[in-house]
Amino acid sequence: NSPPRAAKILFISKKANEFTGSFRIEALVENPAMDILAGLPARLFISMEETLAHLVPASSILLSDNGNTIVKFVKNGIVNSKEVSVLGESESGFWISGLPSEISVITVGQNYVVTGDHVNVNITNN
Numbered sequence: 726n727s728p729p730r731a732a733k734i735l736f737i738s739k740k741a742n743e744f745t746g747s748f749r750i751e752a753l754v755e756n757p758a759m760d761i762l763a764g765l766p767a768r769l770f771i772s773m774e775e776t777l778a779h780l781v782p783a784s785s786i787l788l789s790d791n792g793n794t795i796v797k798f799v800k801n802g803i804v805n806s807k808e809v810s811v812l813g814e815s816e817s818g819f820w821i822s823g824l825p826s827e828i829s830v831i832t833v834g835q836n837y838v839v840t841g842d843h844v845n846v847n848i849t850n851n
Contacts, residue, residue, distance in 0.1 A: 727761055730754050732769070777826060782818045785832045786811065796821065797831045797838065804831070804842040 732752040741748050752769060754761065761767075781796060786809070789795045795806045809823040824830075829846060831838065838844060 729770075734769075734771070776812070776822050777824075778812055778820045778822050779824055779828070779830070780815065780818050780820055781830055782832050783814075785830055785835055786819055786821070787835060794821075796824070797835045797840075798824075799829045799831060799844055799846050802843055802846070804838045804840055804844055806840050 732754040734750060734752050736749070736751040738749040750769060752767075785796050787795050787797065787806075789806065789808070793808045794811060795808050797804055797806045799805070807824060809821040812820040812822055814820070829848065
C-alpha cells in the first residue's frame with residue numbers, strides 16, 4: 726500500500742460497467758519514485774464542495790450573444806437572463822449552478838422572449 730496522494734481526474738465514464746456496476750475513472754498522479762505500478766486498480770476518495778444545483782430541461786439552456794450559457798427566468802412578471810454553469814446531465818435534463826435557490830426558469834417559449842419583456846406566467850410542477 727502506498728500513502729495517499731493527490732490526483733487529477735481526467736475521465737469519468739457516463740455509464741457503469743454492466744457486470745460490476747462500477748464506473749471507469751482515469752486519474753493522473755505523480756509517481757516520481759515509480760512505486761505505483763501501471764494498470765493496477767486503485768481506490769479513489771473524491772472530495773467535492775457541496776453546491777446548489779437545479780435540474781432543468783436541456784431546451785431551457787441557451788447561449789447568450791457573447792457565447793455564454795444562460796437560462797431565462799421570470800421575476801415579478803419580467804423576463805431576465807442569468808449565466809449558469811452546466812455541472813452534469815441526466816435523462817431528465819441538465820444540472821446547472823449559478824441560480825438562487827428559488828427561481829422561475831422559463832422552460833417553454835424561452836426563445837421568443839428577451840430580457841425586459843413583460844410576461845404572464847403559467848407555473849406547472851413536473
